[in-house]
Amino acid sequence: MIKKNEEYEVEIIDNGFEGEGIAKLQDIVIFIPNCIKGEKVKIKILKVAKNMCFGKVIEVLNKSKHRCDLDCETYSKCGGCNFRHIEYLHSLEMKKTSVETTIRKALKREIKVDDVIGMEEPFYYRNKLQYPVGIDENGNTIMGIFAGRSHRIIETFDCKIQNQKCQKVALDVYEFIKSHRIKGYDEKIGTGIIRHIIVRIGVKTNEIMLNLVLNTFDLPYEKELVNYVTLRNPEIKTIVKNLNNKKTNVILGKEIKVIYGDGYIYDYLGNKKFKISPLSFYQVNPIQTEKLYSKAIEFADLKGNETIFDLYCGIGTIGIFASDKVKKLYGIETIKEAIEDAKQNAILNNIENAEFFVGDVEKALPEFIAKRDVHPDVVFIDPPRRGCDKTAIETLLEIKPDKIVYVSCNPATLARDLAIFEEKYDLGKLAICDMFPGTAHIECVLVLTLKSANNIREN
Numbered sequence: 001m002i003k004k005n006e007e008y009e010v011e012i013i014d015n016g017f018e019g020e021g022i023a024k025l026q027d028i029v030i031f032i033p034n035c036i037k038g039e040k041v042k043i044k045i046l047k048v049a050k051n052m053c054f055g056k057v058i059e060v061l062n063k064s065k066h067r068c069d070l071d072c073e074t075y076s077k078c079g080g081c082n083f084r085h086i087e088y089l090h091s092l093e094m095k096k097t098s099v100e101t102t103i104r105k106a107l108k109r110e111i112k113v114d115d116v117i118g119m120e121e122p123f124y125y126r127n128k129l130q131y132p133v134g135i136d137e138n139g140n141t142i143m144g145i146f147a148g149r150s151h152r153i154i155e156t157f158d159c160k161i162q163n164q165k166c167q168k169v170a171l172d173v174y175e176f177i178k179s180h181r182i183k184g185y186d187e188k189i190g191t192g193i194i195r196h197i198i199v200r201i202g203v204k205t206n207e208i209m210l211n212l213v214l215n216t217f218d219l220p221y222e223k224e225l226v227n228y229v230t231l232r233n234p235e236i237k238t239i240v241k242n243l244n245n246k247k248t249n250v251i252l253g254k255e256i257k258v259i260y261g262d263g264y265i266y267d268y269l270g271n272k273k274f275k276i277s278p279l280s281f282y283q284v285n286p287i288q289t290e291k292l293y294s295k296a297i298e299f300a301d302l303k304g305n306e307t308i309f310d311l312y313c314g315i316g317t318i319g320i321f322a323s324d325k326v327k328k329l330y331g332i333e334t335i336k337e338a339i340e341d342a343k344q345n346a347i348l349n350n351i352e353n354a355e356f357f358v359g360d361v362e363k364a365l366p367e368f369i370a371k372r373d374v375h376p377d378v379v380f381i382d383p384p385r386r387g388c389d390k391t392a393i394e395t396l397l398e399i400k401p402d403k404i405v406y407v408s409c410n411p412a413t414l415a416r417d418l419a420i421f422e423e424k425y426d427l428g429k430l431a432i433c434d435m436f437p438g439t440a441h442i443e444c445v446l447v448l449t450l451k452s453a454n455n456i457r458e459n
Contacts, residue, residue, distance in 0.1 A: 387413025
């Protein structure tokens with residue numbers, strides 16, 4: 001019988017969805033982070049559940065040829081990355097296998113990933129830094145990254161996936177608030193002032209936005225802080241305060257106050273310019289985003305006369321990226337501020353064939369189609385991790401666009417949705433774009449083509 005806190009030697013027989021090693025002992029599955037398939041390791045059991053156990057590595061007895069030296073001092077503690085111990089090219093192969101396995105199980109047949117698009121330099125790629133600010137066990141203010149599966153903050157000075165300029169801004173803010181005794185947020189009792197430091201950068205414009213998420217809008221030494229960080233970082237174009245005084249794990253509140261600049265920055269994807277506001281969603285790896293969107297448009301095989309829908313459109317990035325290759329673009333997004341940005345982005349890029357609407361896709365899509373009597377030729381969907389809403393899928397199956405290009409950050413919900421779409425669609429090309437090197441996160445793009453028997457829409 002496997003016991004908690006006991007040590008065992010095990011063989012890693014596979015890797016799970018989040019990159020964790022999988023072993024079997026006494027017919028019980030054990031999940032162990034920081035292991036690679038084929039390794040033999042000594043482990044300590046941390047938790048014993050009914051049908052599984054969880055452990056940690058004490059010693060790697062037989063190393064995989066794909067294991068590499070660690071380049072990060074906090075890797076063993078923080079929860080930001082989970083693939084840094086794996087050679088980069090092998091991590092891409094692991095992601096490919098994970099996607100193929102997940103979708104095969106849902107569709108009950110073999111599928112093939114056409115392309116795995118990696119990065120030439122898979123470091124310092126995130127254009128959005130989000131560091132929690134809290135209180136350590138000694139009552140001192142601390143900033144960094146949450147430890148894995150906890151809200152314990154690991155002090156961080158050099159993260160290998162965060163943009164280096166963003167890190168410098170965050171560290172300057174951290175230095176200021178410590179020297180002026182401005183307290184971090186104590187989530188146990190709901191006191192303190194600063195909850196998160198968020199820094200965004202337009203990688204091609206070099207414009208920086210600093211967003212201070214606060215428990216109260218009364219920020220001590222506010223003017224001094226603004227002067228300090230802007231003098232040290234002239235790339236800062238704007239600084240905003242965001243109020244979040246609720247006991248919640250959600251990072252951002254809804255109320256914003258601009259205290260420096262005009263409240264937004266710009267960036268480019270390809271030749272398209274985008275306005276980014278504090279609450280806007282914008283892909284965190286712009287280098288890979290261009291590759292991802294280019295692949296999505298390639299899969300759509302646009303001829304120039306299509307009407308396209310961009311669902312879950314955010315600030316309009318995919319649709320605007322494709323706008324000069326189509327006749328008409330309609331975008332739908334639930335966040336009002338994002339739609340306002342999408343409209344502004346269309347104006348910025350002199351796009352006259354686009355319209356954007358606020359609404360939950362599952363409700364707004366059928367209402368929009370009924371009211372406008374518009375039938376899309378191609379639909380781009382880029383839903384959140386929970387995948388597409390069932391009503392949205394049912395609506396798409398009813399209106400039957402010729403093609404659906406699905407961008408997904410969650411292979412599990414993608415596979416679930418594909419099993420439903422299969423009623424009327426064939427799965428075409430599928431690619432993985434590695435948006436998040438060093439982590440187990442996976443971004444897929446694929447095309448669904450209407451089955452030939454359904455090519456003629458019902459009147």
